[in-house]
Amino acid sequence: MDTKTWILAIVLLIVGLLVGYFAAGPGQVKTVTTTKMVEKTVTVTKTVASTTSQPAQTTTAPAKKVEVKVGILLPLSGGSAFSGQEDLRGIQLAALHINQSKYPNIKFTMKLVIADTQTKQDVAVTELRRLAQEGVVAIIGAYNSAVTYPSAAEAERIGLPYVVPESVSDKITAQGWKYVFRTCANASKYAYDTLWAMADIAKANGVEVKSVALIYENSDFGVTTTEGLKKYLSKFFPNAKIVHEESYPAEEVTSMDDMVAKLKAENPDIVFHVAYLKDAVLFVQTMKKLNWYPKAYVGAGAGGQTRVEFIQQLGADANYVYTQTEWQPDFLNSKALGKWAWINDDFKKLYGRDMVGSSALNYVGTYVLAVAIQKALDSGANPNDIKAFRKAVRDALETIKIPAGELPLMPWGVDLTVPNHQNPEAAVAMAQILEGKFRVVWPIEFAPVKAVFPAPSWGKR
Amino acid sequence: MGLELKFTKKLIIAALLLIIGAIFPLFADEFLVSILMQAYLWAFLAMSWDVIGGYGGQFSLGHAAFLALGAYTSTILLQGYNVSPWVGMWAAGVVAGAAGALVGIASLRLKGPFFALGTIAFAELVKLLLLYFKGITGGPLGILITKSGPENMLFETQTPYYYLMFVLMLAGILFLKWFESSRFGIGLVAVREDEEAAEGVGINVYRTKVIGAAISAFLTGIGGTIYAQWIHFIRPDILVKLEYSTQIAAIDVVGGAGSPYGGLIGALILVPLSLYLNALFGGMIAGLSLILYGVVLLIVVVMIPGGIYGLLRRRLRRKLPDQR
Numbered sequence: 001m002d003t004k005t006w007i008l009a010i011v012l013l014i015v016g017l018l019v020g021y022f023a024a025g026p027g028q029v030k031t032v033t034t035t036k037m038v039e040k041t042v043t044v045t046k047t048v049a050s051t052t053s054q055p056a057q058t059t060t061a062p063a064k065k066v067e068v069k070v071g072i073l074l075p076l077s078g079g080s081a082f083s084g085q086e087d088l089r090g091i092q093l094a095a096l097h098i099n100q101s102k103y104p105n106i107k108f109t110m111k112l113v114i115a116d117t118q119t120k121q122d123v124a125v126t127e128l129r130r131l132a133q134e135g136v137v138a139i140i141g142a143y144n145s146a147v148t149y150p151s152a153a154e155a156e157r158i159g160l161p162y163v164v165p166e167s168v169s170d171k172i173t174a175q176g177w178k179y180v181f182r183t184c185a186n187a188s189k190y191a192y193d194t195l196w197a198m199a200d201i202a203k204a205n206g207v208e209v210k211s212v213a214l215i216y217e218n219s220d221f222g223v224t225t226t227e228g229l230k231k232y233l234s235k236f237f238p239n240a241k242i243v244h245e246e247s248y249p250a251e252e253v254t255s256m257d258d259m260v261a262k263l264k265a266e267n268p269d270i271v272f273h274v275a276y277l278k279d280a281v282l283f284v285q286t287m288k289k290l291n292w293y294p295k296a297y298v299g300a301g302a303g304g305q306t307r308v309e310f311i312q313q314l315g316a317d318a319n320y321v322y323t324q325t326e327w328q329p330d331f332l333n334s335k336a337l338g339k340w341a342w343i344n345d346d347f348k349k350l351y352g353r354d355m356v357g358s359s360a361l362n363y364v365g366t367y368v369l370a371v372a373i374q375k376a377l378d379s380g381a382n383p384n385d386i387k388a389f390r391k392a393v394r395d396a397l398e399t400i401k402i403p404a405g406e407l408p409l410m411p412w413g414v415d416l417t418v419p420n421h422q423n424p425e426a427a428v429a430m431a432q433i434l435e436g437k438f439r440v441v442w443p444i445e446f447a448p449v450k451a452v453f454p455a456p457s458w459g460k461r
Numbered sequence: 462m463g464l465e466l467k468f469t470k471k472l473i474i475a476a477l478l479l480i481i482g483a484i485f486p487l488f489a490d491e492f493l494v495s496i497l498m499q500a501y502l503w504a505f506l507a508m509s510w511d512v513i514g515g516y517g518g519q520f521s522l523g524h525a526a527f528l529a530l531g532a533y534t535s536t537i538l539l540q541g542y543n544v545s546p547w548v549g550m551w552a553a554g555v556v557a558g559a560a561g562a563l564v565g566i567a568s569l570r571l572k573g574p575f576f577a578l579g580t581i582a583f584a585e586l587v588k589l590l591l592l593y594f595k596g597i598t599g600g601p602l603g604i605l606i607t608k609s610g611p612e613n614m615l616f617e618t619q620t621p622y623y624y625l626m627f628v629l630m631l632a633g634i635l636f637l638k639w640f641e642s643s644r645f646g647i648g649l650v651a652v653r654e655d656e657e658a659a660e661g662v663g664i665n666v667y668r669t670k671v672i673g674a675a676i677s678a679f680l681t682g683i684g685g686t687i688y689a690q691w692i693h694f695i696r697p698d699i700l701v702k703l704e705y706s707t708q709i710a711a712i713d714v715v716g717g718a719g720s721p722y723g724g725l726i727g728a729l730i731l732v733p734l735s736l737y738l739n740a741l742f743g744g745m746i747a748g749l750s751l752i753l754y755g756v757v758l759l760i761v762v763v764m765i766p767g768g769i770y771g772l773l774r775r776r777l778r779r780k781l782p783d784q785r
Contacts, residue, residue, distance in 0.1 A: 009760050076747030085747075116743025116750070121692050121699060126495055126736050127743070133492045146603065146699045150692045157617065158491075171605055171694075218592065219698060220601040 066108040066383055068373055070095075070366075071131030073124060073141030073151060076116040083358055084143050087166060088114065090359030091140060093347055094366035103367070106374045108383075110366075117147050124151040132158050135386055137393050138369055140362070145169030145220065152180045159387065161372075161394045165365020166358060169224065173422035181397050181416050183365045184326070185426040187301075191228025194300040194324055197430035197442040198270060199236035204444070205453040207295065209269045211243045215259065215283070216274035217250035217303075225274045225301035243268050250276045256286040264292040269454075272300045280304035281313050288317055288458055295454035299323035302357060302428060311436055318433045320455035322441075325431045326357030330440045331411060333448040340409050360409050367407070368414055372396040397421075411446040482627055486620050494623050500732040501626035502687060507713035507724030508633035509680030513561075514710060515718030516646060517673040518653030519569065523580025525705035526587040527557040527678040531685025532695045536604050537597060539613060546614040550686035554679040560587070561678020565671035572656075576674075584701055591697040603696030606689065614690045622691050629687060630725060633680070637721035640676075649673050650719070681709075715761045717770025726769050731758075 072091055075084035095110045097103065113134050115127035124147045131139060138161040142148040148167040155162040156177045164172055164182040168190060173182050185193070202209050214229060216222035226247075233240065243266040246259055260283070263271065271294045273283060280299060287293055297320070299305025305323035332341045343363065347355045355363070373393055377383065381392035397416055404413040404425065413425045430442035432451050441451035486494045506528065513519050534556040535549030544552075560583070568579030591598045598604065609615050616622060640646040648669050651659040656666050689695050708731075716727025734757065738750035765772050 005764065009764055013756065013760060072744075076743060077751060078748075081747060114744030116739055116747045118739065118743075118751070119699070120702075120704075121694070122499060122688075123736070123739060125692070126492075126499065127740065129492045129495045130740050133490065144699075146694065146696045149605070149694045153693055157619070169602075175607075218601060220603070220696065223595075223601050 066377060067111055068108050068383055069111045069113055069134065069136045070369065070373075071128070071134070071136035071139045071141075072112050072114045073117055073127060073131070073139055074114070075119040075143050075147070076114075078119045080119045080144055084116075086356060086358040087143055087362040089347070089351060090355065090362035091366045093343070093350070093359070094363040094370070097343070097346070098367075098370050103370070106370050108370075108373060108377060110370060110373075117142055117144070117151070119144055119147060121147055121150045125154045127151075128154050128160075129158075132160050137161070137373065137383070137386065137390050138163060140165060140365055140369060141167075143167060143358075145172065148172055152177065155179055159394075160390055161369075161397055163365050163369045163397070165362045165368075169220065173420045176420065179394050181421040181423075183368050183414055183416075183423050183426065184361050185428050186422055187224040188228045188231070189426065190301050190324060190428050191225050192232050193428040194225075194272065194298060194430070195229065195232050195236040197324075198296060198298060198322070200442060200444060201296075201430070201451045201453050205451070207269075207453060209237050209240050209295075211266070211268040212237065212240050212270045212272060213244040213246075213263055213266065213268040213294075214242060214272050215245075215263075216247050217276060217279055218247040219250065221276075221301060221303065222247060222250070222274040226272075229272055229300060240269070248279070250279045253279055253282065256282055257290070259283075260286040260290050260292065263294075264290055267292075267294070269295045271297050273297065273305070274301045275299065275304045277304035277307050277309055277313075280310060284314055284317055284321065291458055293320075293455055293457055297321055297455070298430075302326050306357060306431070306438070308356070311433060311438075316436065316461070319436065319461070320452055321433045322451075323431055323433070323438070324428050325438065325440070326428060327355065327360035327409060328429070328431050328438045328440050329354040330431070330438060330448060331409070331429075331446060334411075334440070334446045336405055336446060337409065337411060343408055355409075364408060364410055364414075368400060368402070368416075369393075369397070371402070372400055375399065411443060479631075483624075486623050491619060495619060496733050496736055498619070498623040498626050499736075500728040501623075501630035501725075502684065502691075503708070503712055503732050504725040504728035505626070505629045505633040505687075506681060506684045506709045507716065507727055508630075508637055508721070509677050509684060510709045511637065511677075511713050511718055511720075511724055512640065512649075512680065513670075513673045513677035515713060515720070515723065516641065516649050516653065517670055517677075518719075519670060519674065520574075520577045520710065521580040521674075521677070522577050522703070522706050522710060523564070523582075523584035524678075524681050524709045525701050525703070526580070526584035527561060527681035528685040528688060528705065528709075529587060529591065529695070529697065529700040530557040530560050530678075531682030532689035532700060533591060533598060533604070533685075534682065535686035536606060536689045536695055539608060540604055540606065541597075545612055546686050546690055547612075550614075550683050553686040554682040557682025557685065558675045558679030561681075562671055562675035564678075565674035569670040569674065570667055580706075581703070584703070584706060588697045588701040591701070598697070601697065603694060603699075606693045614686075615693075625687060626691075629684070634721050634725065636680070637724075641721065645669070645672070653719075711758055711762075713768075715758065715768055717768025717772075720768075720770045720774075723768050723770045730769065 074087050095112050098106050098110045113131055113136055115131055117124035124142055128151045139155055140163050142151055143166055145167040152162045156179050162180045166184055168187040170186045170188055214226050216226040244263055302324040305321055306325045311318045329344055331337045344355050375396035376392035381389050383389045400416040402414045407413055412427045414423050415425050418424055429440055431438040432441045439449045441447050510524050514521055531553035534553040535546045538544035538549040539546055564579050564583045568575045592600055648664045652666050652669050660666050712727035712731050713724050717723030735754050738753050742749040
């Protein structure tokens with residue numbers, strides 16, 4: 001190989017690296033820049049936002065605020081990047097609000113150190129080590145349960161508090177780990193709440209449910225949720241029989257005609273479907289094609305049916321579909337949660353649309369961690385002694401108890417004093433798509449509207 | 462005289478590197494240790510790949526499947542039957558090796574890209590089978606290692622894992638050193654260079670290639686056990702990834718395929734590089750690290766076909782022509 005090609009190659013490489021470097025900015029510094037950018041945008045509208053419900057905050061921050069670093073571990077590239085990026089938006093907004101003193105009791109500055117797991121276990125574990133070395137006091141992450149698990153195990157080894165705001169696998173909080181805390185519901189709770197909600201709704205409408213069908217995609221998500229549904233079915237529907245059960249590969253499925261034809265023959269009262277977006281859309285389209293609809297078609301596990309794209313792709317055919325949902329802007333129309341509307345308003349100003357489940361859950365997880373860090377600071381722990389401070393944050397997390405209504409955005413509270421650190425109060429709401437919008441119909445006390453049950457047949461719509 | 466000097470020199474260099482590697486965790490911080498540790502593991506996997514990919518000249522793009530088979534075998538034995546992975550890793554090797562032979566039997570009779578295609582297809586098959594046999598494999602939920610203790614190859618801190626992978630890497634190099642001068646190893650290289658000629662001197666080409674694939678998969682299976690013991694949690698979708706298969710191959714190709722040191726050199730360069738790039742860009746422009754990683758790979762593969770080890774050796778030989 002001659003010298004010219006060599007030089008060319010090296011020059012190309014250097015140019016590539018430089019372009020990348022300047023486009024991205026180095027490691028952690030870039031995070032602050034984003035936060036500042038975000039801050040500017042929000043400050044413009046701050047006067048409007050703060051007069052509504054939140055006590056107006058002065059723009060002058062207290063002179064010397066302690067800065068605390070928090071590590072963020074999310075899949076920002078690869079297959080789960082879409083969700084990871086949304087999670088990050090929630091976390092960044094929460095950090096911004098904390099840094100703007102929107103929560104008067106939280107008096108420190110949160111600096112985020114962001115890392116990409118690429119949805120790989122080994123990468124996540126390494127990045128966790130790096131974050132630990134950069135002096136973060138706690139970790140928030142990591143969306144995919146299979147990645148959260150090994151990285152949380154590593155955090156436990158190091159003695160680094162780890163807050164899980166969104167990964168649902170039951171295993172994560174089943175290990176008796178001292179440093180791992182989950183603010184959201186686990187997979188079993190999703191199943192439990194699906195049945196609870198539908199039992200409540202059926203009862204309120206005076207309908208007896210005699211038969212159900214379970215349809216699910218065959219990955220971890222579908223299988224765990226369905227196992228939970230089977231486990232708790234008799235508790236909520238003692239007289240109901242499972243007349244059909246079928247799973248399918250979500251990535252590959254192209255036709256559901258056979259499945260829906262079988263269902264049509266069995267005609268169950270409720271179909272519980274654990275699905276991602278594409279397969280959920282296909283299922284509803286196939287039901288229309290075969291002109292059949294159960295009394296209730298329920299998306300369990302807050303999967304594809306809870307996405308805005310579900311309504312966009314199905315149009316009016318999406319109406320009457322029930323879907324579990326972690327969060328909907330409709331919550332803010334309820335009396336109890338209306339006071340948190342300013343958070344979603346800020347989100348809208350930044351991203352031009354409402355928050356969704358992922359961003360809201362991560363916002364809440366970040367908030368809970370911030371409350372704990374503040375508690376640790378109040379207890380006199382020194383943030384410069386990083387090891388001792390992490391322990392203090394862990395101890396503080398273990399005392400966190402926030403009643404429903406005081407926790408931003410969510411219709412539930414947080415209680416991390418339980419031995420396994422799995423928040424027992426986290427619940428998953430049920431929404432129904434009515435007139436092309438997600439309307440929260442359960443828990444009934446947080447629901448602005450009443451559910452339509454049973455759903456009208458295709459001909460009568 | 463010259464040869465002897467070279468040998469002593471080599472010995473000294475090897476001993477120095479060995480000592481540095483062995484005492485590294487004593488003075489380096491944990492993050493560096495964790496990166497080096499992973500580099501050793503990937504180096505071992507790349508060396509395993511090298512048996513069929515480098516010495517055998519048969520490109521495999523499905524080694525993640527053998528990795529997964531090894532990881533699953535020892536983990537099922539550990540969780541279900543209380544068999545320590547110190548024993549289970551050999552079973553893992555055997556299962557993966559048998560699978561390697563199977564793929565070889567099915568696709569090595571043909572010349573051309575069929576082995577590469579066969580291994581890709583096989584990896585998909587393994588993923589589906591792991592998902593299907595829920596009763597044994599846990600299906601999509603995977604298996605969690607809940608045992609503990611060094612007798613089960615599970616440690617509370619990172620340092621033991623470092624030494625485990627260090628020894629594994631050394632064992633890999635020693636194996637390849639022995640392998641390349643063994644009768645079978647020479648036969649495999651002969652098959653790679655010229656099948657007709659190899660057949661002419663009485664080598665059973667097909668059988669040689671199949672056994673090569675089996676050995677390669679056997680070693681990868683053992684690597685799989687170590688991976689599972691380190692990560693504690695295995696799941697088909699996260700383990701059987703084409704990305705992992707290509708990474709194993711890429712490390713070896715960059716380092717220098719068909720040599721005992723290629724895997725280590727490749728891993729020492731590519732593993733820290735990919736982790737460093739991810740740390741640098743992952744937080745902001747996610748995915749950029751992968752692009753840059755790809756660029757580096759491309760440059761190396763196109764410009765240095767023999768890998769970095771090959772380049773070094775050529776340079777050395779040019780400098781010391783009289784010592785040959």
